[in-house]
Amino acid sequence: MASIRKRGSSYLLVVSMGYDFEGNRIRPKQKTVHSPEGLTQKQKEKWLNEQAVLFERECKGLPQEVDRSITLAKYTELWLREIAPGKLAKSTLARDRQDIDRFLPVLGHYKLTELRPEHFRNFYTELRKVISLETGRPLSEHTVEGVHATLCTILSDAMEGGFLDHNPAWRTYRYAGRKKEKKIADLETLQRIIGALEEESLKYETYFKLIIATGMRRGECCGLQWGDINWDERSIHIQRNVVKVTGEDIIVKETKTVAGDRYVYFSLEMESLLKEFQQECAWETETYDGRKLEDADYIFRRHGARLPMTPSTFTWRFKLILKKHGLPPTLNVHSLRHTNASLLIAGGADVATVAGLLGHSQPSTTLDIYTHAFDKNKKAASQVLQEGLEI
Structure with a gap:
């Protein structure tokens, strides 16, 4: 290009x-x-x-011998067969297939060159009325946004291949309603969560506290190896992500984005917990595997194997912890990441710093996700200024 x-x-x-x-x-x-x-x-x-x-x-x-009368359904079939496998991770492709199943029955019969912006806008309006079989409620706006993203990806590839002169889906999606604030634990709830974690096994306590302390994603935490820790600097090099697609083996791949390959830092308390867990892992490895713990061993690995644990295992465990201790059931593992971000922002960290620690490609992404938190911080700063000036 x-x-x-x-x-x-x-x-x-x-x-x-x-x-x-x-x-x-x-x-x-x-x-x-x-x-x-x-x-x-x-x-x-x-x-x-x-x-x-x-x-x-x-x-x-233009590329030669391109059939510009091809329908969206036919091109999507070609895309799934020849283009997507070479550029998308299996987990992404599995999600895209779900989106494809939603738009093909409605838009698949159109020729690519016949597609117009109103076709997509009308489709998104109707999609918002579809009732989810899982929740019994209309599809979430996040789902609609995901379908639009998949359409844009497919049509961009069609444009690059010479089937289209422009992407007709571009800028046809607009978020409906107000974006919900991320599920974040307030300080009181966070203290209760930390207390609850201290009643769990050392493995689960370490995993969840590590996410609270660093804001890493659950798959990134599963992908950590002991060699990623720099004890002298109390830093962790995040450079892998673990995903599990239904019906497929567990996948260890690069981080979600280039910016996701980053360093995060931990406290003396976290260092003590990690070293205690390391000793436990070393004992288990020597006792059950008959070998020494190595830098290449995953911190959170399956018993008797050199494979990392599945992220969904921790999702399930966290829900049990919340239920057991009467904590808000709306929280999830990703809420701990959001809580970390909100604490950084409340502590006065600028958007670029927060973006770097969370692994966002653009500070604009961080600003978009945590608008409410930054707004609260700006309001608090403004009040301090006015009080100081007695305005």
Whole structure:
């Protein structure tokens, strides 16, 4: 794809044209574009990527023998067979298949070139009325947003392959209603959770306290190895993510995003707990496996195996802990990550710092997710200022 270079308020698209028959580099083609006003950072990135694809196709010509009369259903079949397996993780592809099952019955008969923005907007409106068989309530907005994301991904690949001149689904989705605040434990509830964890086995206490202390994702915590810990700096290198797809073996892969490969830090108390758990793991490994504990061993691993534990195991255990101690049942393991973020924000951490510790690719993502927390922090800071100035 064409490279994108920022030039003040504009962007320069550059397409490499390769070399001629004598081995001389052909002069690259360039084009300056200005993004539309009012776009979020994520929307701007999508717009620029689309412009880069279109410009490269313009410079190099459309691929030959492309059937531009293909329907969405037929192209999706091609996409699942030839494109998706090479670019998506199994867990992502499994989720995308669920989204595909939702939109194909409604939109699948349209030719790609017939699709218009109103087709998607009308579809999302009707999708919000569908009753979930699991909850008995209308589908969540998160589900609708996910279907839109899958459609955009598929149609972007169709555009890159020359089946379309633009992505007709782009900017057709708008979040309906108000976004709900993330499920976060207040300080009193958090203290009760910590107290409850201290009644659990050392393994579960360590796992859940580690997420509270660092804000890592549950799969990232499952992917930790003892060699990822730097005891001198009291830091942990997060560089893996564990996922489990129904019917498939457990998968250990790279972190969710490039930014997810990061370092987080822990306290002296957490260090003491980790070392105590390490001693327990060393004893179990020597007793039952007949070997020494190694840096490559997963911190939270299955008994008698070198495989990490499944994230859903901890999800199930956390629900039992909440029920046992009369804690809010609406909380989940991810709530501990959100709680960590809210505590960082309440402590005055800036958005870039919070984004880096949580592994978000863009600070705008952090700001979008934790808008309420930052707003509360700004309000509190404003009150302190006004009181100090006696306004």
